[in-house]
Amino acid sequence: MFGTATVLLSAALALTACSSSDPLAGSTTSASPAGTTTSGGGKTVVVGTANFPENVLLGSIYAQALKAKGVTVEEKPNIGSREVIYDQVKSGALTVLPEYNGGLLYFVDPKATATSTADVDAALKEKLPAELEILKSSAAEDKDSLTVTQETATKFSLTTIEDLAKVSKDMAVGGPPEFKKRREQQFKDVYGLEFKEWKPTGDTTADAIKDGTVAAGNVFTTDPKIIINKMVSLQDPKNVFSAQNVTPLVNKAGVDDNVKGVLDAISAKLTTEGLTQMMQKISVDKDDPAVVAKEWLTANGLA
Structure with missing residues (x-):
């Protein structure tokens, strides 16, 4: 995107980056904050999710993969929208949250104009507070097309x-x-x-x-x-639609290299097509998200 058109487009994207393609922006239901506890002398990783089926599925994938690697996990699904759960991750009440990078960037920086996956992630790493970190983004996106x-x-x-x-x-x-x-x-x-x-x-x-x-x-x-x-x-090589890659958001103090490695391995395998196939099982076939998550993890050698 170049020239005058770029200036106009960047301004417009700043206003619309997550307005219609940001799943976490949709609801406001609240739940009591999760409390990080200890089990066997080690920290419990608390995996939270927003209150819509896709995010619950992703949270189950994260939680089951971590458990398979010996991590003590507590699951807190269906908490609410980003406005509700972001501060819980920041405070450490939640340790891990399945996020969407474009929507998260607009949330922390409403003036952001980055649209590609690489630029959005780079901007997030600059804008997130010291307590928070994004891990590797997956190829999977829930975005406009x-x-x-x-x-x-x-x-x-x-x-x-x-x-x-x-x-x-x-x-x-x-x-x-x-x-x-x-x-x-x-x-x-x-x-x-x-x-x-x-x-x-x-x-x-x-x-x-x-x-x-x-x-x-x-x-x-x-x-x-x-x-x-x-x-x-259709592919969008010039990024009219801002990236919305599924990306783990973590509280730095609550995760170690083992946890990061497990979540990065998930991101390396997760694709839009694979996520859509899983959502078909949940929304059309009415399969349980935890069962669908387990099937995907097993098929990809992660559980």
Whole structure:
């Protein structure tokens, strides 16, 4: 992103970085803070999560992997949104939290303009307080995407958002009601996209893509409908959508090299596709998150 367009886009991203693609920003339910205790003379690692299924799944993956390596773990799932649980990690009441790096950066620095994974992580390392640390980010992201059917991708040779420039004038695009306001100018400046029509499709965007109401739409990358309907989320090489990589946030005083090594090993294996497949089992097949977590850990040699 260069020139005048870059300045405009950076300002816009600062305002919208986590506005529609930040899972932890969604709820405010609170719970009593977890207390770090000791067991057998060693510190108990307290794994907390926000109160939505994907974060609970990730917390279970972390907790079960740590237990498999002999770490004493206490689980505190479903605590609430970032506004509730961030301070608990900072204070040490929670030791580990599955985070999303882009949303976390915007939370600690609302003026941040970093969008790529590397830049977001670098900015976080500068902005986080001394008590906190992020570990290695995974490739898995729960973020906004522009998604199309496999048929559309094949017909027009679409791999990236930029590829849409040659056909977007004949296409309708769908998303939440605020999608056009937030993204129309960005898409035009960065990728040269001008859609024929913007349709508000809300939570039914994936269905609207499937039935042809829209040719492309704003779908979260871990939505199981992407897999179920064999859709294609187009790559975003110029980072219009800020990175939202699953990233462990830890209280430095509560973790040692063993804990860090276990969590880094998880991040090395976790992908968006794998996370989406697990979420399909939970949201569609109604499998228990702990069971799904155990299956994934076993399949990846981590438990």
